[in-house]
Amino acid sequence: MAMNDKTPPDEGVEQANGGEANPPTLKTIAFMTGLGVTTVSRALKDAPEIGAATRQRVQLVARQIGYRPNRAGVRLRTGKTNVISLVLDTEEQVGGFVSDLIYGISEALAQTPYHLVVTPYSRNNDPLEPVRYVVDTASADGVIISRTEPDDKRVRYMSERGMPFATHGRTHMGIDHAFHDFDNYAYSVEAVKKLAALGRKRLALLAPPSSLSYYHHMRDGFADALMEHGLSEVPFPTATVDHSIEDIRKLTADLMRRPNRPDGFVSGAGAGTFALVAGVEDAGFKLGQDIDIVSKQSSKLLHLLRPQLYVVNEDVRLAGAELARAVIGRIAGRDIASLQSLSTPSAVEAYDA
Amino acid sequence: MAMNDKTPPDEGVEQANGGEANPPTLKTIAFMTGLGVTTVSRALKDAPEIGAATRQRVQLVARQIGYRPNRAGVRLRTGKTNVISLVLDTEEQVGGFVSDLIYGISEALAQTPYHLVVTPYSRNNDPLEPVRYVVDTASADGVIISRTEPDDKRVRYMSERGMPFATHGRTHMGIDHAFHDFDNYAYSVEAVKKLAALGRKRLALLAPPSSLSYYHHMRDGFADALMEHGLSEVPFPTATVDHSIEDIRKLTADLMRRPNRPDGFVSGAGAGTFALVAGVEDAGFKLGQDIDIVSKQSSKLLHLLRPQLYVVNEDVRLAGAELARAVIGRIAGRDIASLQSLSTPSAVEAYDA
DNA sequence: GGCAAGAACTGTAACGTTACAGATTGAATC
């Protein structure tokens, strides 16, 4: 049995043995077990043509010495990066939104070999650029994007090139893909219903920018519910949740000083609601008296701002976890239909003292 | 001139040329220029022993065909990952804090070849674990950590093993290292000074958890300034900025109902201040009248919560950018002393209507 | 006893890059 013709992994290195131990590789295990590297490699991934005894022996040794596959080696050989890329707009307004998304994703990735890489872009630049980078350099196995548009270039790009991805928000472009979304239609329906029940008649909507998909959902729900309850809309077109706090505040105050001011607001974002409230009060009106506001929030701060606010909670952390599961599902080749989820808003909550 | 003995990069692949083009490699450029891969490699990194004409020719071709070095190849050969790892506590309370940190880091990394990998851990587990993982598997060239402690195991671990890193916050353990910190000592000195000027006498501090470095800075500044202005402290030991909004609120209300309640608060975190205000009002007291509060904030929401609040802004995005610059500096072997920065708090701001 | 077939294992090559040790020039020096 020619066992000693295996080359020990550190041969040629003259350092004393007390020096830094290099991380173990397949070669290390091969040397320790007297097997070939190929056998070790296959034994570690439970290949069928490896004997049960050998497999167990290899896995035991690997565990003992704390073997971890070298990511660069695997990536170079197989092309598998074990990376999920989160493409983020770094101009994103305030709020723990992005933090929560990242926490949710991390949570779901923790049990997997995947690392999370944040790929930023500036809203001023082309949103397609970071996606193109990731796809062209194959620097991730899957991508998560947010700020989804109804006809989204990024979705088309990734679809055409077979890059697995999941979107935060839906599209309407005839391409089926994994997504997670908050049901903003249901949200604004519930919000309007609440305001109707409070006797409000003329409602305004602080909407997302009209380029984004959820603008349409929110707007449609708003319009349908207005119709159903026989209420009217006070247009508030210039302001969106993407505007700065100062802008929204000023636009709101202006709106409130008009003769046909609204007596109810539906707000699409927690931070925007801070500005709404300030604008309303700047104009001299009182929340819960002259006007009522229903807002979405991802943090829990709105009721501390004003207890008169009505809120619906959006669990962004959950969204992150769902998105991570969805991309991983796509990478594993799972069925798209099973990787699409919609989060139903909870009931509108009044402040509970 | 034997030029055609170079092997074209796609030899052996039977696909028609109309198929997907594989990303160009050094071999591609070598083939196109008629040079050897080694020459191409060196030409691209401006090595001195390559002729000026050749260098330009190679770089031109590389640019034209959109060559990008394969990260796995570089990483495997050199050990350089071109990755910065941000180690994050995923239990972090609320606030755009982490978002801003990430945006700041991304901003600074955008001009470099570095990718940002988020390495999460749960506060319940050992904070050393993710750091050990990154160091042991050499999965990043540099690390950024936050929630720094005066005697920080992670700092020791990375120091001893020569992993470049930067900390958000300082340590006091006789190890010199790169950091960025907000001057929380100066902050609480200014905060107390403001409250003294307002005629407040009995101050309480909503501090960070006592395990963290900035607890001590904030506390020392608080104590020194109390002394200087002849004010007294109302102990508020159980509550920290890490507690939930609900907990802080309740503890604050309890405190305010005591006979020796404070007439001024210094708050170490924006989200905590939301809870402070709620607790104060729960107990029936009025901000600006019975009590004044000075708070740090990283978002701009506090003055919308209550205009009576006094705020100091902490630019976390800047902190992120500084931290990124600091780690990169360490990786480049720059002097530690030049990679330590302290951000001086701006003046205490009252609401400016 | 000879042979086929499977089980269990092995070596080689390749992914893309760079370190290292040459090789090939042409010009300058003696």
Added chain:
DNA sequence: GATTCAATCTGTAACGTTACAGTTCTTGCC
């Protein structure tokens, strides 16, 4: 004309992994 030298270029090997094409050995069958 030979020798040295610098300038410029090149091939080979290796980083750690896996696909592929063997190789060896045992066992069963005729």
